[in-house]
Amino acid sequence: MFSIGVLSKQAGVKVPTIRYYEQIGLIDPPFRTEGNQRRYGEASLERLKFIKHARDLGFSIEAIGALIELNHHPDKSCAEASQIARQQLLDTQHKIASLKRLEVELQRITDHCHGDGMVSDCYVLSALSDHGKCTSEH
Amino acid sequence: MFSIGVLSKQAGVKVPTIRYYEQIGLIDPPFRTEGNQRRYGEASLERLKFIKHARDLGFSIEAIGALIELNHHPDKSCAEASQIARQQLLDTQHKIASLKRLEVELQRITDHCHGDGMVSDCYVLSALSDHGKCTSEH
DNA sequence: TCTTGAAGCTCTAGTCACTAGAGAAATTAT
DNA sequence: ATAATTTCTCTAGTGACTAGAGCTTCAAGA
Numbered sequence: 001m002f003s004i005g006v007l008s009k010q011a012g013v014k015v016p017t018i019r020y021y022e023q024i025g026l027i028d029p030p031f032r033t034e035g036n037q038r039r040y041g042e043a044s045l046e047r048l049k050f051i052k053h054a055r056d057l058g059f060s061i062e063a064i065g066a067l068i069e070l071n072h073h074p075d076k077s078c079a080e081a082s083q084i085a086r087q088q089l090l091d092t093q094h095k096i097a098s099l100k101r102l103e104v105e106l107q108r109i110t111d112h113c114h115g116d117g118m119v120s121d122c123y124v125l126s127a128l129s130d131h132g133k134c135t136s137e138h
Numbered sequence: 139m140f141s142i143g144v145l146s147k148q149a150g151v152k153v154p155t156i157r158y159y160e161q162i163g164l165i166d167p168p169f170r171t172e173g174n175q176r177r178y179g180e181a182s183l184e185r186l187k188f189i190k191h192a193r194d195l196g197f198s199i200e201a202i203g204a205l206i207e208l209n210h211h212p213d214k215s216c217a218e219a220s221q222i223a224r225q226q227l228l229d230t231q232h233k234i235a236s237l238k239r240l241e242v243e244l245q246r247i248t249d250h251c252h253g254d255g256m257v258s259d260c261y262v263l264s265a266l267s268d269h270g271k272c273t274s275e276h
Numbered sequence: 277t278c279t280t281g282a283a284g285c286t287c288t289a290g291t292c293a294c295t296a297g298a299g300a301a302a303t304t305a306t
Numbered sequence: 307a308t309a310a311t312t313t314c315t316c317t318a319g320t321g322a323c324t325a326g327a328g329c330t331t332c333a334a335g336a
Contacts, residue, residue: 005283020323035331037284050267056276057240070257078260082253085262089244092237099234102195106227115220119208122216124223128205129188138194143312158294173302175313
């Protein structure tokens with residue numbers, strides 16, 4: 001049995017975040033000492049690590065909740081879990097593609113401006129004013 | 139002079155967002171009709187398009203505020219504008235690099251799971267439980 | 277055993293950039 | 307004149323936390 005501070009360090013999740021996860025029902029309320037302090041066991045640590053890892057990979061709290069719910073039914077098919085992960089992969093790929101388009105535009109804009117002119121001639125400012133100068137959609 | 143609805147359509151920014159921008163001081167309060175409705179001119183449209191474009195490129199409201207402020211001093215050096223844009227480019231590149239690492243892990247996780255097994259054997263769930271299975275840091 | 281200082285508790289409010297909804301008033305079209 | 311649409315203000319909600327106030331409990335050293 002360990003305190004919330006120890007759990008926090010073990011899992012790499014901040015103390016207020018753990019309390020927040022409990023508040024929204026993502027983790028179960030733990031035992032309490034007589035003085036009302038939280039005490040956790042190994043199972044809590046494992047779950048919190050799971051959550052942390054999934055958050056780091058970009059899963060939403062909602063998706064993580066669904067995965068945990070699935071985990072409670074070991075005899076069910078894992079099709080749903082697979083689907084959630086695949087969707088997360090697609091979302092990530094879309095974000096990458098979108099950011100790459102922005103990168104191209106930003107590179108073009110900054111390449112044109114060396115920061116040594118006057119504001120009135122600044123390509124950064126004029127490019128932002130005029131979407132027509134962009135080479136692709138975004 | 140046109141209404142907030144027309145401005146909204148012209149700039150591609152939703153009506154409540156325009157009011158929000160006014161509230162936080164990103165755009166100036168416009169004229170009002172006798173009946174208290176907002177009426178805008180061309181200058182407002184240009185500024186709103188500028189904001190929209192910069193937002194689409196990922197600039198924060200704060201950065202946009204700084205760029206607008208610069209725009210009010212045409213005789214100053216554009217070094218600061220250039221710096222803001224370069225920082226935005228760096229941020230974007232970091233985000234892309236980070237998302238690419240996540241993509242690799244997600245791809246690996248989903249490749250291992252065809253969704254036809256049982257939850258108890260699911261690679262998605264076990265991979266999320268065990269960071270040690272990851273091939274790179276994230 | 278006492279004391280001190282760290283760690284814990286609850287609760288509220290703030291972050292960012294909006295978005296949604298209620299209920300009333302103004303404007304536009306028929 | 308009436309009906310339909312738009313606009314107004316205001317409050318509250320979103321996601322995923324983070325920060326702070328003011329209080330209590332715990333663990334370690336003297």
